Amino acid sequence: xxxxxxELKNLKKRYDGRTVLDLASLLLHKGKxxxxxxxxxxxxxxxxxxxxxxxxxxxxxxxxxxxxVHFNGDKLIRLRRNVVLxxxxxxxFTTTVSKNVEFPLRIRRAPKAxxxxxxxxxxxxxxxxxxxxxxxxxLSAGETQRVAIAxxxxxxxxxxxxxxxxxxxxxxxxxxxxRIIRQINQEKGISVVFTTHDMIQASRVSDxxxxxxxxxVAQSTYENIFSARVETGERGMNYAVLQNGLRLRVDSEKCGxxxxxxxxxxxxxxxxxxxxxxxxKGRLVQLxxxxxxxxxxxxxxxxxxxxxxxxxxxxxxxxxxxxxxLTCPAESIEVFQTFK
Amino acid sequence: MDxxxxxxxxAFMLIWSMDHDFLVIVYxxxxxxxxxxxxxxxxxxxxxxxxxxxxxxxxxxxxxxxNTLLSLPTVVVGLFVYAFISRKGVFxxxxxxxxxxxxxxxxxxxxxxxxATFTIAAIxxxxxxxxxxxxxxxxxxxxxxxxxxxxxxFGIAAAIIAAxxxxxxxxxxxxxxxxxxKGFTRxxxxxxxxxxxxxxxxxxxxxxxxxxxxxxxxxxxxNYFQGKARA
Numbered sequence: 372x373x374x375x376x377x378e379l380k381n382l383k384k385r386y387d388g389r390t391v392l393d394l395a396s397l398l399l400h401k402g403k404x405x406x407x408x409x410x411x412x413x414x415x416x417x418x419x420x421x422x423x424x425x426x427x428x429x430x431x432x433x434x435x436x437x438x439x440v441h442f443n444g445d446k447l448i449r450l451r452r453n454v455v456l457x458x459x460x461x462x463x464f465t466t467t468v469s470k471n472v473e474f475p476l477r478i479r480r481a482p483k484a485x486x487x488x489x490x491x492x493x494x495x496x497x498x499x500x501x502x503x504x505x506x507x508x509x510l511s512a513g514e515t516q517r518v519a520i521a522x523x524x525x526x527x528x529x530x531x532x533x534x535x536x537x538x539x540x541x542x543x544x545x546x547x548x549x550r551i552i553r554q555i556n557q558e559k560g561i562s563v564v565f566t567t568h569d570m571i572q573a574s575r576v577s578d579x580x581x582x583x584x585x586x587x588v589a590q591s592t593y594e595n596i597f598s599a600r601v602e603t604g605e606r607g608m609n610y611a612v613l614q615n616g617l618r619l620r621v622d623s624e625k626c627g628x629x630x631x632x633x634x635x636x637x638x639x640x641x642x643x644x645x646x647x648x649x650x651x652k653g654r655l656v657q658l659x660x661x662x663x664x665x666x667x668x669x670x671x672x673x674x675x676x677x678x679x680x681x682x683x684x685x686x687x688x689x690x691x692x693x694x695x696x697l698t699c700p701a702e703s704i705e706v707f708q709t710f711k
Numbered sequence: 712m713d714x715x716x717x718x719x720x721x722a723f724m725l726i727w728s729m730d731h732d733f734l735v736i737v738y739x740x741x742x743x744x745x746x747x748x749x750x751x752x753x754x755x756x757x758x759x760x761x762x763x764x765x766x767x768x769x770x771x772x773x774x775x776x777x778n779t780l781l782s783l784p785t786v787v788v789g790l791f792v793y794a795f796i797s798r799k800g801v802f803x804x805x806x807x808x809x810x811x812x813x814x815x816x817x818x819x820x821x822x823x824x825x826x827a828t829f830t831i832a833a834i835x836x837x838x839x840x841x842x843x844x845x846x847x848x849x850x851x852x853x854x855x856x857x858x859x860x861x862x863x864x865f866g867i868a869a870a871i872i873a874a875x876x877x878x879x880x881x882x883x884x885x886x887x888x889x890x891x892x893k894g895f896t897r898x899x900x901x902x903x904x905x906x907x908x909x910x911x912x913x914x915x916x917x918x919x920x921x922x923x924x925x926x927x928x929x930x931x932x933x934n935y936f937q938g939k940a941r942a
Contacts, residue, residue: 423847452849462840465862474858475848526849 373400375437376530376562377422382431384417384586392417392586394431399530399564404556406573407566409583410596410630415566416459418583419532422564423456452479455526459534459566461519463507468499468518471507475525493521497551513544520551524559531555533565537572549576570594571659585630585707593705595633595675601626601706611706615672619649619699623706630707635678637703640669642687645696649704655693669697722917732894733914737921740879740898743811743889747818748875755823755874756867759830760860764842774831780824785817785883792817792888809890814898817884822874829873833866834859865939872933879925 377399384392392414399405407415420426421433427442434440435450455475463471472490481489494500497517502510510518516536523531533552537545553576555561567573573580582589584596599611601621611619611631621631653671660666665684667677675697679687689695725733762773794800796807796816807813837859845855860867882900889896891905899918906915 420843425843425846448849448851451847454847455849456843456847458840458843460840462838462844464841464844464858478848478850478854522848 373402375399376401376435378432378434379421380432380434382418382421382433383429384414384421384426385429390586392421392428394418394586394588397581397588399562401529402556402560402562403578404552404563404565404576406577406580407564407583408568408570408573408580409566409589410568410593412585413583414586415583416534417586419456419534419564419566422530423454423532424451425456452526453529454532455523455528455530456532457516457519457523457534457536459536459538460512461516463510463515463518463522465508466506467503468494468505468507468510469503471518472522472525475522479526489525490521493524494518496524496554497521498547511541511544513540513547516540516544516548517551520548520555524555524561528561530562530564533563535566535568537567537569545572552576571661584632593632594635595638597631597633597673599629599631601629611704613673617651617672619704620701621704621706622701623704625706632705632707633675633699634703634705635666635676637700638675638677639698639700640667640677640679640687641696641698642689642693643696645698647698649699649701651697651699653695653697655689655691655695658691669695671697675699718912718916721913722920725913725917726920733917735894736897736899736902736918739811739894739896740900741925743814743885743898744818744875744879746811747815747822747878748871750815751819751822751826751874752871754819755826756830756860756870758823759827759867759870760834760856762827763831763834764856764859774828777824777828777831781828783821783824785821785881786887788817788821789884789887792820792884796888808888809892809896811889811896813888814885814896817888818878818881821881821884822877825874825877826870829870830863830867833863833870837862865936869933869936872929872936876926876929876933879929880922 375398377397379394379397382392382394382397383390407418409415417426421428424440424442424447432439440450464474469490472493473486476486476489491500491503494503497520499514499517499521502514502518507515507518520533520536536548536552540548549572552563552565556563582593584593597613599613599619601609601611601623603626604610609621609623609626611621611629613619619631623629651671653669653675655667656670656674657668658665661678664678664680667679669675669677677697762770792813793808796802796805796813798808807816841859841862842855845858850858880900882904885891885896885898885901886904889898889901891897891901899922903915903918906912
């Protein structure tokens with residue numbers, strides 16, 4: 372059994388009276404890659420900041436390596452030296468790439484002679500060896516992210532926390548960053564926690580995925596999450612009005628501002644004109660192979676992800692750009708009250 | 712017109728001749744202004760830093776007061792310091808009146824608000840993520856503070872240069888607290904005022920040229936650092 376690195380119990384974080392994180396329990400085992408998945412505002416960044424000992428939880432307990440963490444005093448600095456957070460839109464200091472990577476070594480008083488070699492090795496590891504003398508602020512988003520990972524590795528951490536490391540990054544850098552995550556985990560034994568919106572990336576890289584929604588661990592993976600306002604319409608039925616004006620009939624009794632999730636497996640698509648409740652005309656914009664199923668992305672004024680069996684897909688004989696009719700049965704829509 | 716041209720020519724000749732009295736005045740001015748700028752920077756930069764980064768009650772009021780003090784008249788500072796260091800004052804026993812130290816004290820009071828407010832303006836835009844990055848990379852509080860100051864270095868340099876520009880050109884404090892004693896507390900501005908009173912313009916014009924040159928150089932540096940800070 373791999374030892375437990377983090378244990379979070381009844382963790383809550385409130386900002387201005389609003390609960391942004393409410394976790395009953397979460398574990399991270401040593402040497403594993405944990406992915407935190409969820410939409411914006413799910414509490415992923417807040418959780419990472421608590422795990423990096425940069426932010427104090429409002430209540431609850433954080434245990435690290437079997438020790439309860441007290442979020443005050445000098446001990447936090449010692450704890451922080453085991454964990455490093457690479458923020459989304461990573462920050463590099465206004466100096467050269469190599470001096471940025473050297474910073475953690477310098478503040479740890481690593482011998483000057485050894486620093487140069489360490490910096491060179493770390494930059495090579497992230498594929499940025501040729502940029503050692505470049506000005507850090509001249510780098511692209513993907514390059515910045517890779518240098519920030521090298522800088523984090525210069526802390527020789529036990530855990531590295533990456534907040535959406537591949538957001539706003541081109542495909543080449545995305546592949547490079549995923550490679551680096553796997554490599555540092557497998558070769559250096561560093562535990563990794565990273566956040567992403569991308570389900571496919573999560574399944575590619577992680578040992579375990581936790582889905583956060585509205586600050587809580589969700590039991591299933593919600594997809595097609597939208598903000599909406601539920602109104603009561605004709606015959607007393609409830610309708611969710613999405614930000615683009617789309618009206619969906621929902622079974623929920625909840626009213627006012629909500630977030631809703633449409634189950635991609637329960638949505639139906641057809642090439643023929645479909646009338647009736649929650650039916651919309653759209654265009655097929657993306658197709659992806661997912662083992663026994665095909666994931667189709669339909670643009671109906673917003674992008675809806677749909678999962679259909681390969682058999683059905685073949686029968687439909689559709690191509691990218693085709694017009695389709697999409698039906699979201701009311702039972703495929705789950706409505707969540709937003710945090711107050 | 713001839714009078715102005717003659718004065719200018721004589722002034723340039725005076726500068727060229729490196730007249731001893733003239734050089735002493737320039738030296739005293741630069742020495743006093745540099746000392747007060749140095750002291751005000753040592754005090755004003757940390758004040759600006761703590762105001763910019765601290766979260767405390769009355770922060771906005773404090774910033775408003777500092778901004779108000781930017782337009783502090785030099786004669787008010789002169790009068791205020793005089794009240795403390797004159798023979799009847801609390802610090803009268805130290806015999807500071809009409810010394811270079813007295814001018815420095817007055818000038819430090821004048822420019823601490825400049826250094827502090829410009830430092831606040833330089834540090835406030837530094838993204839909160841810089842602090843978090845330094846902390847997560849294992850920096851302690853002083854290492855984090857020095858990293859933030861480093862990021863704001865061009866803005867802080869501009870603050871210090873602006874403060875130097877203010878004191879090198881002031882006349883009220885130097886006159887009231889220094890007393891314009893020749894070779895001792897006579898600065899470029901007080902010498903110019905005296906020569907004007909005497910109706911002798913050559914030395915005034917020569918000092919004016921030096922003062923303008925110093926101001927020009929100071930502004931070149933100021934613009935350079937401000938440009939760097941915005942880059």
